[in-house]
Amino acid sequence: MTTGQQAADHYSGVMDEEKRITLRLPADLHEWLAAQAKSARRSLNSEIVYRLEGERDAAAAGDQSP
DSSP, rough: OOHHHHHHHHHHHHHHHOOOOOOOOOOOHHHHHHHHHHHHOOHHHHHHHHHHHHHHHHHHHOOOOO
């Protein structure tokens, strides 16, 4: 399986399980996130998910530290 296919399969699985929320952000945080997303060539939604997943993984790793 190619990396592109793996990504497509992962994204497809995620889409089946996604939940919608309304998120209110301060304007300066929104502008910063939008700039980060543009720089990384991601949508704003993908940037937020990327950063939240990173924080979740870091928190989980911290919970497993001795």
